[in-house]
Amino acid sequence: MRSIAILLLSYFLIIEPHVSYSQETNESLNQELRIDQTEANQILSDLNKAIDLTNYGDYREADKYFQKLDSSQLIISNDSIRMVMLESRSFMNKVRKRYNKSLEDLLEMLNYFTDKKDFNNIAKTQTLLSEFYRARGLKDLAFKHLQSAEKLIETEYVDPCNIAYWFSRRAAYETQFQPNTSNIIFFCQKGLELSGSDCTKYTEALIYNELGFTYQHSESDNDEKVISQYKKSLEILTEANRMRDAATIRHNLATYYTRKGYLDLALEELNPVIELAEKNEWHGSLEDLYIQKMFILSSYGLYKEAYDLSRKAYNSKIELMNDQYAIDVEELQAVHDRELAEEALEQAEIRAKNNEKVLLYWILGASLFGVSTLTVIILFFRVRGKNELLNKQQKDIEKSNQQLSNSLHEKEVLYKELNHRVKNNLMVLSGLIYLQQNSDPSPENEELYKALRNRIQTMAIVHEKLYSIDSSTNINFQDYLEELVPLIYNSLKKGDAIMPYTIRCMTLFLPIDKAIPLALIFNELITNSIKHAGTDTLEQGILIEAKTDHGTTRIIYQDSGKGIPEDFDISKSKSMGMKIVNLMTQQLRAKLDYQSDKQGLKFTIQFD
Structure with missing residues (x-):
């Protein structure tokens, strides 16, 4: 049923508003686009499959469909359908950490809806941009786009589904950048007040996840309250077949069980998630899943299995980096700086055009005042030289910014790798002490071994935390x-x-x-x-x-x-x-x- 609904929706996006759907309209559409009905049906079916695969988390298969659709005449010539494709594709590229491509799609959507003065979809796209920058850890830019969407919500008509989604993302922003339990719960409750329709089911799942994460820290003793929020979110996502998002919820639930000491329950959640992540090659989350299971197995004394998982985590990180570099994606740590550089370039072009106008006026004046002709020519070459120098300086600035961005990224990768290796070495050392303990029959040394292992693992956890954050955090x-x-x-x-x-x-x-x-x-x-x-x-x-x-x-x-x-x-x-x-x-x-x-x-x- 969902496939049929999306297919019909796509058709109505093609035809003019208030026109009934008929055979004559269909024939006219096909004649205009020069495409037969069979091919149109196939393209819309492929778009539906790409969206379903993206929601499920099978990004490699979804990407194949998106590449095919991108060159389709129907997609190229119909902006409404293209916007549907861009929204789904930008989400997929964001999860796969292909940030450049995700941002390109979102900005194209924003420009299109701005030209159309479609305030409802402008507010939605601004919220999606905020979520993009939140995923990048760019606090100021995320808040800027949240504010832009909020102004439209206050002054223009915005669909309740999009308003509910905005509240859910505002709660996520509070959770990540400025944790305040009261604010987070307030925004979540406002979002739930607008829920109840099919278009808000996914938003409801996001809100329940935020509430579970918040209660996990503010009311950690109330197991029932924390777990119930995660279970509600998991039920919605599983029913919608959004398995990648459902895997994230189960990972959060396993983390909560681990911190509470319910290690068997944590493994029950982790094992199927790891199997699904391996099958779909979710390298971005596999590393964290392996590391969490490694610490649980270490707590059980299964050091060989824990070591094997540490190697898998390292290989998963390498696979993620290979995938990113294979498509020539640049990891930008200063997107805001790049936007400022682009703005400066635009201002330089404006100044150059103004200078050309000044030269034109001088040339016209020279036709009336022949004596000034030589002076005008000299001024022309001087200004042109300054423009060339300005363009050269601008290119040098862009090159320097790129080098600084690449250098910063390499530093972050090396810093995380250093903490990763230190943590692994400490875990190996702890395992060696454990083996020595088992081979030492003297009971008086048992407490010494335990104390020594706990001190080593205490430092290992610090390096594990440092590995999961930026060097400046x-x-x-x-x-x-x-x-x-x-x-x-x-x-x-x-x-x-x-x-x-x-x-x-x-x-x-x-x-x-x-x-x-x-x-x-x-x-x-x-x-x-x-x-x-x-x-x-x-x-x-x-x-x-x-x-x-x-x-x-x-x-x-x-x-x-x-x-x-x-x-x-x-x-x-x-x-x-x-x-x-x-x-x-x-x-x-x-x-x-x-x-x-x-x-x-x-x-x-x-x-x-």
Whole structure:
């Protein structure tokens, strides 16, 4: 039914408004386009297949159809149908990280709808451009296009489906660039208020995903609330056969299970997603899926399988880069700068045209004043020389911008590769220690091996986080701690006891020189709490809370254990763990306070 609907819609886009669909109209259309009805039906069928394949995630097959359609006379001569094709193709190229091609299609759509003064589709295209720049991590440009769409929504008629989509993308913008739970939930609820029709089903799925991600961080203890949002989104996408988007939701759900320590449930979600991603060659997401499964298997002690997955993740990254470079796509880190350069070039052309007009006036004046002829000729050659110099300088600027862009991209790739290799080496080292532990029969060394492995894995997680972000971005310490705590507990847990934990560090983002020392401090504190806790105190859990005020960060760590002696002095402690805490505190140039009472032990770390 969906195929028939799209086919009929495409036909009505071809004919003039308010004209009934008839055999005479069809014959007239075919005569105008010089194309027979059979070929027209085949082209529209191919367009329908390309859109379905794109929604499913089979991008290689969809790309073949798009290449065929791009040269079709029907597509070329009918702008309305071409806009439908461009919207689907731009989405496919964005997911495949073919950003240049995706942007070209979106700008062509924007120009067409602007010429037509089609404010409804202008607002939709502006929202799509915002989503494009959000995927690139370009905050200012994403917000600029959101604002442009919002102005049209306020002043012109825009379809409720497009308004609902705008609210969903505004919520996604808040989630990525300026996390604020209240704002995100507000925009999501506004989008859901406009839902209910077929055109908003996909938007509803996007909104439920945003809500699940938001509740995952703001209400992490409410499993039912978080999981239900992801399940709603997954149900809609699966019913619509949008398997690539459904795979993203299952990946998010697996990430939540992993952070909560539900590793078996996480594997249940990851395994079918990895199989589907391998089948459809989704290299952009395979790398993250392999890495997540690698850490789960490492937690189970399956280091050989984890190592194999690390190699697969590396090969998937190489495949993604090969695919991008094979189609000669430039990874631009400064799209905004390029647009400014293009604007400067346009201004230079305008100035050159104005200069030519000035020369023309001088030549006309010279016909009346023969004495000035020589002067006019001299001025002509001087101005032309300046124009040539200006054009040469402009070309030099464009070349320099291109070189800087390529250099920046190479730096980012090398930086991520460095962190990737360091992380892998640390995991291999942890595996070697594990093998040595198994071969050492002496029980007194078991705690030493565990502590050493936890310290290595603590640093490995930091490098894993650095690998997934740009070199200029700080580490989200909330996400880091939510991954670290279950890892340490699983390696040291006592029987069937469960240790709950509360982490309130949503605003804590740290560079690597602060993240690693602080990570090692928390590794030792968490390890100490678990080792010295009884079953009753263990089940009372731990609390980690961070607050930043006027450039000073204050972090509190608290457990419910038996505490420490009143005369305890960390600088004189013979414990290796406390020595590491003291040493890392000095490296941070931080102030460390500790209190102990009947309610447990409390550490306070304060640094600028």
